[in-house]
Amino acid sequence: MKGFWHDAVEFFPILMNGVALTIVVTIGSLLLSTVLGLVWAMMRVSGIKALSMLSASLINVIRGIPIIVLLFYLYFVMPDLGVTLSALQAAILGLGIAYSAYQAENFRAGIEAIDKGQIEAAQSIGMGWWLTMRRVVLPQAVRIVLPPYGNVMIMMLKDSSQASTITVAELALQGKLIASSTFKNTSVFTLVALMYLTMSIPLILLVRHFEKRAGKR
Protein backbone atom coordinates (compact mmCIF):
# COMPACT_ATOMS: atom_id res chain seq x y z
CA MET A 1 0.00 0.00 0.00
CA LYS A 2 2.86 2.32 0.88
CA GLY A 3 4.39 1.52 -2.48
CA PHE A 4 1.15 2.48 -4.18
CA TRP A 5 1.05 5.92 -2.56
CA HIS A 6 4.67 6.47 -3.48
CA ASP A 7 3.96 5.52 -7.10
CA ALA A 8 0.79 7.58 -7.12
CA VAL A 9 2.65 10.73 -6.16
CA GLU A 10 5.29 10.03 -8.79
CA PHE A 11 2.95 9.21 -11.70
CA PHE A 12 0.11 11.56 -10.90
CA PRO A 13 1.48 14.60 -12.81
CA ILE A 14 2.12 12.56 -15.97
CA LEU A 15 -1.30 10.96 -15.78
CA MET A 16 -2.88 14.38 -15.34
CA ASN A 17 -1.60 15.28 -18.82
CA GLY A 18 -3.58 12.29 -20.01
CA VAL A 19 -6.63 13.44 -18.07
CA ALA A 20 -6.49 16.81 -19.84
CA LEU A 21 -6.55 15.11 -23.24
CA THR A 22 -9.28 12.72 -22.11
CA ILE A 23 -11.42 15.73 -21.21
CA VAL A 24 -10.69 17.45 -24.51
CA VAL A 25 -11.60 14.34 -26.50
CA THR A 26 -14.76 13.74 -24.43
CA ILE A 27 -16.06 17.30 -24.64
CA GLY A 28 -15.13 17.68 -28.30
CA SER A 29 -16.83 14.48 -29.37
CA LEU A 30 -19.80 15.15 -27.09
CA LEU A 31 -20.42 18.51 -28.78
CA LEU A 32 -19.95 17.07 -32.26
CA SER A 33 -22.19 14.07 -31.58
CA THR A 34 -24.88 16.34 -30.13
CA VAL A 35 -24.95 18.62 -33.16
CA LEU A 36 -24.81 15.74 -35.65
CA GLY A 37 -27.35 13.74 -33.65
CA LEU A 38 -29.75 16.69 -33.69
CA VAL A 39 -29.34 17.05 -37.44
CA TRP A 40 -29.98 13.32 -38.03
CA ALA A 41 -33.00 13.41 -35.69
CA MET A 42 -34.47 16.50 -37.38
CA MET A 43 -34.03 14.89 -40.78
CA ARG A 44 -35.70 11.77 -39.44
CA VAL A 45 -38.82 13.57 -38.17
CA SER A 46 -38.95 16.17 -40.96
CA GLY A 47 -41.75 14.37 -42.77
CA ILE A 48 -39.69 14.58 -45.97
CA LYS A 49 -39.17 11.02 -47.14
CA ALA A 50 -35.79 11.48 -48.83
CA LEU A 51 -34.27 13.18 -45.77
CA SER A 52 -35.79 10.66 -43.39
CA MET A 53 -34.47 7.70 -45.37
CA LEU A 54 -31.03 9.26 -45.78
CA SER A 55 -30.82 9.82 -42.03
CA ALA A 56 -32.03 6.29 -41.23
CA SER A 57 -29.39 4.75 -43.52
CA LEU A 58 -26.64 6.97 -42.15
CA ILE A 59 -27.53 5.99 -38.60
CA ASN A 60 -27.47 2.30 -39.50
CA VAL A 61 -24.13 2.54 -41.28
CA ILE A 62 -22.58 4.39 -38.34
CA ARG A 63 -24.06 1.97 -35.82
CA GLY A 64 -22.79 -1.00 -37.80
CA ILE A 65 -19.12 0.01 -37.69
CA PRO A 66 -17.05 -0.46 -34.51
CA ILE A 67 -15.66 2.79 -33.12
CA ILE A 68 -12.11 1.50 -33.33
CA VAL A 69 -12.49 0.77 -37.05
CA LEU A 70 -13.95 4.22 -37.61
CA LEU A 71 -10.93 5.73 -35.84
CA PHE A 72 -8.47 3.64 -37.91
CA TYR A 73 -10.30 4.71 -41.05
CA LEU A 74 -10.10 8.40 -40.25
CA TYR A 75 -6.50 8.28 -39.08
CA PHE A 76 -4.88 5.75 -41.41
CA VAL A 77 -7.06 5.69 -44.55
CA MET A 78 -8.04 9.34 -44.97
CA PRO A 79 -4.43 10.41 -45.70
CA ASP A 80 -4.53 8.12 -48.75
CA LEU A 81 -7.53 10.16 -49.91
CA GLY A 82 -5.62 13.38 -49.38
CA VAL A 83 -7.11 14.33 -46.02
CA THR A 84 -4.61 14.27 -43.19
CA LEU A 85 -5.95 14.67 -39.70
CA SER A 86 -4.02 14.96 -36.46
CA ALA A 87 -4.61 12.10 -34.04
CA LEU A 88 -6.67 14.36 -31.80
CA GLN A 89 -8.82 15.61 -34.70
CA ALA A 90 -9.40 12.07 -35.92
CA ALA A 91 -10.33 10.94 -32.40
CA ILE A 92 -12.88 13.70 -31.86
CA LEU A 93 -14.31 13.28 -35.34
CA GLY A 94 -14.50 9.48 -35.07
CA LEU A 95 -16.06 9.37 -31.60
CA GLY A 96 -18.38 12.25 -32.49
CA ILE A 97 -19.65 10.50 -35.60
CA ALA A 98 -19.93 7.13 -33.88
CA TYR A 99 -21.97 8.55 -31.01
CA SER A 100 -24.11 10.78 -33.22
CA ALA A 101 -26.10 7.68 -34.19
CA TYR A 102 -27.04 6.95 -30.56
CA GLN A 103 -27.71 10.62 -29.86
CA ALA A 104 -29.99 10.80 -32.91
CA GLU A 105 -32.05 7.82 -31.79
CA ASN A 106 -32.30 9.29 -28.30
CA PHE A 107 -33.39 12.69 -29.61
CA ARG A 108 -35.88 11.12 -32.00
CA ALA A 109 -37.44 9.09 -29.19
CA GLY A 110 -37.79 12.29 -27.14
CA ILE A 111 -39.38 14.20 -30.00
CA GLU A 112 -41.78 11.41 -30.85
CA ALA A 113 -42.85 11.11 -27.22
CA ILE A 114 -44.45 14.55 -27.41
CA ASP A 115 -48.25 14.37 -27.67
CA LYS A 116 -49.57 14.90 -31.19
CA GLY A 117 -52.08 17.37 -29.76
CA GLN A 118 -49.20 19.70 -28.92
CA ILE A 119 -48.15 19.83 -32.55
CA GLU A 120 -51.74 20.38 -33.68
CA ALA A 121 -52.19 23.20 -31.18
CA ALA A 122 -49.02 24.83 -32.51
CA GLN A 123 -50.20 24.42 -36.09
CA SER A 124 -53.63 25.78 -35.24
CA ILE A 125 -52.09 29.10 -34.17
CA GLY A 126 -50.23 29.27 -37.47
CA MET A 127 -46.82 27.92 -36.47
CA GLY A 128 -44.76 26.31 -39.20
CA TRP A 129 -42.60 23.20 -38.80
CA TRP A 130 -39.48 24.90 -37.50
CA LEU A 131 -41.30 27.23 -35.09
CA THR A 132 -43.30 24.27 -33.75
CA MET A 133 -40.04 22.38 -33.15
CA ARG A 134 -38.28 25.31 -31.53
CA ARG A 135 -41.06 26.66 -29.33
CA VAL A 136 -43.19 23.61 -28.56
CA VAL A 137 -41.58 20.23 -29.24
CA LEU A 138 -37.88 20.59 -28.40
CA PRO A 139 -38.34 22.38 -25.04
CA GLN A 140 -40.58 19.53 -23.91
CA ALA A 141 -38.40 16.82 -25.45
CA VAL A 142 -35.33 18.05 -23.54
CA ARG A 143 -36.76 16.79 -20.25
CA ILE A 144 -37.25 13.33 -21.70
CA VAL A 145 -33.89 13.26 -23.46
CA LEU A 146 -31.65 14.48 -20.63
CA PRO A 147 -31.32 11.31 -18.50
CA PRO A 148 -30.20 9.10 -21.43
CA TYR A 149 -28.04 12.01 -22.62
CA GLY A 150 -26.23 11.93 -19.28
CA ASN A 151 -25.60 8.22 -19.75
CA VAL A 152 -24.10 8.91 -23.16
CA MET A 153 -21.76 11.42 -21.51
CA ILE A 154 -20.50 8.71 -19.12
CA MET A 155 -20.05 6.22 -21.95
CA MET A 156 -18.15 8.80 -24.01
CA LEU A 157 -15.81 9.58 -21.18
CA LYS A 158 -14.87 5.92 -20.99
CA ASP A 159 -14.85 5.32 -24.73
CA SER A 160 -12.47 8.25 -25.20
CA SER A 161 -9.85 5.69 -24.16
CA GLN A 162 -10.25 4.17 -27.62
CA ALA A 163 -8.41 7.24 -28.94
CA SER A 164 -5.29 5.61 -27.50
CA THR A 165 -5.35 3.20 -30.44
CA ILE A 166 -4.53 6.06 -32.79
CA THR A 167 -1.79 7.51 -30.55
CA VAL A 168 -3.74 10.17 -28.69
CA ALA A 169 -1.89 10.29 -25.37
CA GLU A 170 -4.97 10.44 -23.20
CA LEU A 171 -5.28 8.85 -19.79
CA ALA A 172 -5.35 5.20 -20.88
CA LEU A 173 -2.39 5.55 -23.21
CA GLN A 174 -0.35 7.53 -20.68
CA GLY A 175 -1.01 4.76 -18.20
CA LYS A 176 0.05 2.09 -20.66
CA LEU A 177 3.24 3.99 -21.48
CA ILE A 178 4.20 4.40 -17.82
CA ALA A 179 3.33 0.79 -17.03
CA SER A 180 5.42 -0.61 -19.85
CA SER A 181 8.45 1.44 -18.90
CA THR A 182 8.25 0.90 -15.12
CA PHE A 183 6.49 -2.52 -14.94
CA LYS A 184 4.41 -1.14 -12.07
CA ASN A 185 1.22 -2.42 -13.65
CA THR A 186 -0.82 -2.66 -10.45
CA SER A 187 -0.12 0.86 -9.24
CA VAL A 188 -0.50 2.49 -12.63
CA PHE A 189 -3.72 0.84 -13.76
CA THR A 190 -5.32 1.14 -10.32
CA LEU A 191 -4.54 4.84 -10.48
CA VAL A 192 -5.91 5.10 -14.04
CA ALA A 193 -9.11 3.33 -13.03
CA LEU A 194 -9.54 5.59 -10.00
CA MET A 195 -9.07 8.67 -12.16
CA TYR A 196 -11.75 7.55 -14.65
CA LEU A 197 -14.05 6.79 -11.74
CA THR A 198 -13.43 10.22 -10.23
CA MET A 199 -14.41 11.88 -13.50
CA SER A 200 -17.49 9.67 -13.86
CA ILE A 201 -18.94 10.34 -10.42
CA PRO A 202 -20.05 13.96 -11.09
CA LEU A 203 -21.67 12.75 -14.31
CA ILE A 204 -23.43 9.92 -12.50
CA LEU A 205 -24.80 12.43 -9.97
CA LEU A 206 -25.88 14.68 -12.84
CA VAL A 207 -27.82 11.83 -14.45
CA ARG A 208 -29.53 11.12 -11.15
CA HIS A 209 -30.49 14.80 -10.90
CA PHE A 210 -31.90 14.74 -14.46
CA GLU A 211 -33.90 11.61 -13.71
CA LYS A 212 -35.41 13.12 -10.59
CA ARG A 213 -36.37 16.27 -12.46
CA ALA A 214 -37.85 14.36 -15.39
CA GLY A 215 -39.93 12.29 -12.99
CA LYS A 216 -41.38 15.35 -11.29
CA ARG A 217 -43.87 16.44 -13.94
Add this chain to the structure above:
Amino acid sequence: MIELSDVHKSFGKVEVLKGITASVQKGEVVCIIGPSGSGKSTILRCINGLESYDRGEISVEGLKVDRDAPSIVDIRTQVSMVFQRFNLFPHRTALENVVEGPLYVKKESRAQALERGRTLLAQVGLAEKADAHPPQLSGGQQQRVAIARALAMQPKAILFDEPTSALDPELVGDVLGVMRKLADDGMTMVVVTHEMGFARDVADRVLFIDGGVIVEQGPAKALLNQPQHPRTQDFLRRVLHPL
Protein backbone atom coordinates in the same frame (compact mmCIF):
# COMPACT_ATOMS: atom_id res chain seq x y z
CA MET B 1 -67.33 33.12 -44.64
CA ILE B 2 -66.60 29.39 -44.43
CA GLU B 3 -67.76 27.37 -47.41
CA LEU B 4 -67.66 23.61 -47.82
CA SER B 5 -68.65 22.14 -51.13
CA ASP B 6 -68.99 18.40 -51.71
CA VAL B 7 -66.12 17.57 -49.35
CA HIS B 8 -64.99 13.95 -49.30
CA LYS B 9 -62.42 12.44 -46.96
CA SER B 10 -61.25 8.88 -46.38
CA PHE B 11 -58.99 7.35 -43.76
CA GLY B 12 -57.60 4.38 -45.63
CA LYS B 13 -60.59 2.51 -47.02
CA VAL B 14 -63.10 4.13 -44.65
CA GLU B 15 -64.84 7.14 -46.14
CA VAL B 16 -65.66 9.43 -43.20
CA LEU B 17 -66.97 12.44 -45.13
CA LYS B 18 -69.22 11.60 -48.07
CA GLY B 19 -69.91 14.90 -49.72
CA ILE B 20 -70.39 17.63 -47.12
CA THR B 21 -71.81 20.91 -48.44
CA ALA B 22 -72.39 23.67 -45.93
CA SER B 23 -71.61 27.28 -45.26
CA VAL B 24 -71.15 29.43 -42.20
CA GLN B 25 -71.98 33.13 -42.37
CA LYS B 26 -70.12 35.85 -40.54
CA GLY B 27 -71.34 36.17 -36.95
CA GLU B 28 -73.19 32.88 -37.10
CA VAL B 29 -72.99 30.15 -34.45
CA VAL B 30 -73.33 26.70 -35.98
CA CYS B 31 -73.41 23.55 -33.86
CA ILE B 32 -72.57 20.19 -35.37
CA ILE B 33 -74.15 17.25 -33.59
CA GLY B 34 -74.22 13.55 -34.33
CA PRO B 35 -73.05 10.16 -33.08
CA SER B 36 -69.39 9.31 -32.43
CA GLY B 37 -67.46 8.52 -35.57
CA SER B 38 -69.92 10.37 -37.77
CA GLY B 39 -67.20 12.72 -39.07
CA LYS B 40 -68.03 15.81 -36.99
CA SER B 41 -64.51 16.48 -35.76
CA THR B 42 -63.03 15.65 -39.13
CA ILE B 43 -65.02 18.51 -40.68
CA LEU B 44 -63.49 20.99 -38.23
CA ARG B 45 -60.02 19.55 -38.70
CA CYS B 46 -60.34 19.89 -42.47
CA ILE B 47 -61.46 23.52 -42.19
CA ASN B 48 -58.18 24.62 -40.63
CA GLY B 49 -56.05 22.12 -42.45
CA LEU B 50 -55.12 19.76 -39.65
CA GLU B 51 -56.43 17.08 -42.00
CA SER B 52 -56.34 17.11 -45.77
CA TYR B 53 -59.48 16.28 -47.75
CA ASP B 54 -59.66 14.18 -50.89
CA ARG B 55 -62.32 15.83 -53.02
CA GLY B 56 -64.49 18.95 -53.09
CA GLU B 57 -63.42 22.32 -51.82
CA ILE B 58 -63.26 24.21 -48.55
CA SER B 59 -62.67 27.95 -48.50
CA VAL B 60 -62.38 30.57 -45.80
CA GLU B 61 -63.18 34.12 -46.90
CA GLY B 62 -62.66 33.02 -50.48
CA LEU B 63 -59.23 31.51 -49.77
CA LYS B 64 -59.01 27.81 -50.61
CA VAL B 65 -57.94 25.59 -47.70
CA ASP B 66 -54.93 23.54 -48.79
CA ARG B 67 -52.79 22.27 -45.94
CA ASP B 68 -49.72 22.00 -48.15
CA ALA B 69 -49.94 25.57 -49.47
CA PRO B 70 -48.25 28.50 -47.71
CA SER B 71 -51.64 30.20 -47.45
CA ILE B 72 -52.62 27.72 -44.74
CA VAL B 73 -50.82 29.91 -42.20
CA ASP B 74 -53.12 32.83 -43.10
CA ILE B 75 -56.16 30.64 -42.72
CA ARG B 76 -55.01 29.31 -39.38
CA THR B 77 -54.40 32.78 -38.02
CA GLN B 78 -57.93 33.73 -39.11
CA VAL B 79 -59.67 30.58 -37.91
CA SER B 80 -58.60 29.44 -34.44
CA MET B 81 -59.26 26.05 -32.94
CA VAL B 82 -60.16 24.88 -29.43
CA PHE B 83 -59.50 21.21 -28.78
CA GLN B 84 -61.29 18.58 -26.73
CA ARG B 85 -58.16 17.92 -24.70
CA PHE B 86 -57.15 21.60 -24.45
CA ASN B 87 -53.62 20.97 -25.79
CA LEU B 88 -52.10 23.80 -23.81
CA PHE B 89 -48.30 23.97 -23.84
CA PRO B 90 -47.43 22.49 -20.41
CA HIS B 91 -43.98 24.09 -20.25
CA ARG B 92 -45.41 27.61 -20.47
CA THR B 93 -47.60 29.62 -18.12
CA ALA B 94 -51.22 30.47 -18.91
CA LEU B 95 -50.21 33.94 -20.09
CA GLU B 96 -47.32 32.58 -22.17
CA ASN B 97 -49.71 30.13 -23.81
CA VAL B 98 -52.00 33.00 -24.76
CA VAL B 99 -49.29 35.27 -26.19
CA GLU B 100 -47.30 32.55 -27.99
CA GLY B 101 -49.14 33.04 -31.30
CA PRO B 102 -49.25 36.85 -31.27
CA LEU B 103 -45.54 37.04 -30.37
CA TYR B 104 -44.02 34.37 -32.57
CA VAL B 105 -46.48 34.02 -35.46
CA LYS B 106 -47.94 37.49 -35.77
CA LYS B 107 -44.76 39.19 -34.48
CA GLU B 108 -46.62 41.66 -32.32
CA SER B 109 -44.66 43.75 -29.84
CA ARG B 110 -44.16 42.08 -26.46
CA ALA B 111 -45.84 44.88 -24.52
CA GLN B 112 -48.91 44.88 -26.73
CA ALA B 113 -49.23 41.08 -26.76
CA LEU B 114 -48.83 40.79 -22.99
CA GLU B 115 -51.37 43.51 -22.35
CA ARG B 116 -53.98 41.91 -24.57
CA GLY B 117 -53.11 38.49 -23.16
CA ARG B 118 -53.90 39.70 -19.64
CA THR B 119 -57.13 41.29 -20.83
CA LEU B 120 -58.18 38.03 -22.49
CA LEU B 121 -57.38 35.98 -19.40
CA ALA B 122 -59.51 38.40 -17.38
CA GLN B 123 -62.25 38.02 -19.96
CA VAL B 124 -62.36 34.24 -19.39
CA GLY B 125 -62.23 34.79 -15.62
CA LEU B 126 -58.63 33.74 -15.05
CA ALA B 127 -56.75 37.01 -14.48
CA GLU B 128 -55.22 35.66 -11.28
CA LYS B 129 -53.96 32.48 -12.97
CA ALA B 130 -51.73 34.24 -15.52
CA ASP B 131 -48.53 32.77 -14.05
CA ALA B 132 -49.85 29.26 -13.38
CA HIS B 133 -48.68 26.35 -15.50
CA PRO B 134 -51.39 24.19 -17.13
CA PRO B 135 -50.85 21.16 -14.84
CA GLN B 136 -51.77 23.41 -11.90
CA LEU B 137 -55.13 24.31 -13.46
CA SER B 138 -58.40 22.38 -13.50
CA GLY B 139 -59.74 21.09 -16.80
CA GLY B 140 -62.26 23.90 -17.02
CA GLN B 141 -59.60 26.50 -16.35
CA GLN B 142 -57.29 24.95 -18.92
CA GLN B 143 -60.04 25.03 -21.52
CA ARG B 144 -60.74 28.70 -20.78
CA VAL B 145 -57.02 29.46 -21.21
CA ALA B 146 -57.22 27.60 -24.53
CA ILE B 147 -60.14 29.81 -25.56
CA ALA B 148 -58.13 32.89 -24.60
CA ARG B 149 -55.23 31.51 -26.66
CA ALA B 150 -57.57 31.12 -29.64
CA LEU B 151 -58.92 34.65 -29.16
CA ALA B 152 -55.43 36.12 -28.91
CA MET B 153 -54.96 35.47 -32.61
CA GLN B 154 -57.87 37.90 -33.19
CA PRO B 155 -59.53 35.32 -35.40
CA LYS B 156 -62.53 35.85 -37.63
CA ALA B 157 -63.95 32.52 -36.51
CA ILE B 158 -63.27 29.87 -33.87
CA LEU B 159 -63.73 26.13 -34.28
CA PHE B 160 -64.58 24.22 -31.09
CA ASP B 161 -63.98 20.46 -31.16
CA GLU B 162 -66.09 18.98 -28.33
CA PRO B 163 -64.75 21.62 -25.92
CA THR B 164 -66.51 20.25 -22.84
CA SER B 165 -66.32 16.48 -23.45
CA ALA B 166 -63.17 16.01 -21.36
CA LEU B 167 -64.42 18.08 -18.41
CA ASP B 168 -65.90 17.10 -15.08
CA PRO B 169 -69.62 17.87 -15.25
CA GLU B 170 -69.47 20.68 -12.71
CA LEU B 171 -66.84 22.52 -14.77
CA VAL B 172 -68.77 22.43 -18.04
CA GLY B 173 -70.86 25.47 -17.16
CA ASP B 174 -67.87 27.84 -16.83
CA VAL B 175 -66.62 26.97 -20.30
CA LEU B 176 -70.06 27.14 -21.90
CA GLY B 177 -70.58 30.52 -20.20
CA VAL B 178 -67.46 31.91 -21.84
CA MET B 179 -68.56 30.51 -25.20
CA ARG B 180 -72.03 31.99 -24.83
CA LYS B 181 -70.49 35.41 -24.15
CA LEU B 182 -68.38 35.08 -27.29
CA ALA B 183 -71.47 34.24 -29.31
CA ASP B 184 -73.28 37.25 -27.87
CA ASP B 185 -70.34 39.43 -28.92
CA GLY B 186 -70.83 38.29 -32.49
CA MET B 187 -67.97 35.81 -32.91
CA THR B 188 -68.40 33.35 -35.76
CA MET B 189 -68.30 29.89 -34.19
CA VAL B 190 -68.51 26.30 -35.37
CA VAL B 191 -69.02 24.00 -32.41
CA VAL B 192 -68.95 20.22 -32.41
CA THR B 193 -70.79 19.35 -29.23
CA HIS B 194 -72.96 16.96 -27.28
CA GLU B 195 -74.36 19.83 -25.17
CA MET B 196 -77.87 20.01 -26.60
CA GLY B 197 -78.88 22.74 -24.17
CA PHE B 198 -76.05 24.94 -25.43
CA ALA B 199 -76.96 24.20 -29.03
CA ARG B 200 -80.61 25.05 -28.43
CA ASP B 201 -79.92 28.31 -26.57
CA VAL B 202 -76.87 29.68 -28.36
CA ALA B 203 -76.65 28.24 -31.86
CA ASP B 204 -78.28 29.89 -34.84
CA ARG B 205 -78.16 26.72 -36.83
CA VAL B 206 -77.60 23.03 -36.12
CA LEU B 207 -76.26 20.41 -38.49
CA PHE B 208 -76.99 16.77 -37.69
CA ILE B 209 -74.34 14.52 -39.19
CA ASP B 210 -74.43 10.75 -39.41
CA GLY B 211 -72.34 8.38 -41.49
CA GLY B 212 -70.39 11.21 -43.13
CA VAL B 213 -73.38 13.09 -44.55
CA ILE B 214 -75.51 15.97 -43.31
CA VAL B 215 -78.77 14.21 -42.53
CA GLU B 216 -80.64 17.31 -41.45
CA GLN B 217 -79.95 20.96 -40.82
CA GLY B 218 -81.93 23.97 -39.78
CA PRO B 219 -82.51 26.64 -37.17
CA ALA B 220 -81.39 25.33 -33.79
CA LYS B 221 -84.70 25.36 -31.94
CA ALA B 222 -86.68 23.92 -34.83
CA LEU B 223 -84.24 21.09 -35.45
CA LEU B 224 -83.80 20.16 -31.81
CA ASN B 225 -87.48 20.48 -30.87
CA GLN B 226 -89.09 19.08 -34.02
CA PRO B 227 -86.56 16.95 -35.89
CA GLN B 228 -87.91 15.79 -39.23
CA HIS B 229 -85.63 12.93 -40.19
CA PRO B 230 -86.11 9.60 -38.36
CA ARG B 231 -82.34 9.30 -37.68
CA THR B 232 -82.27 12.75 -36.11
CA GLN B 233 -85.32 11.89 -34.04
CA ASP B 234 -83.72 8.65 -32.89
CA PHE B 235 -80.38 10.33 -32.05
CA LEU B 236 -81.98 13.16 -30.08
CA ARG B 237 -84.23 10.75 -28.19
CA ARG B 238 -81.22 8.72 -27.09
CA VAL B 239 -79.13 11.79 -26.17
CA LEU B 240 -81.86 13.67 -24.32
CA HIS B 241 -83.44 10.64 -22.62
CA PRO B 242 -80.68 8.08 -22.17
CA LEU B 243 -82.76 6.05 -19.72
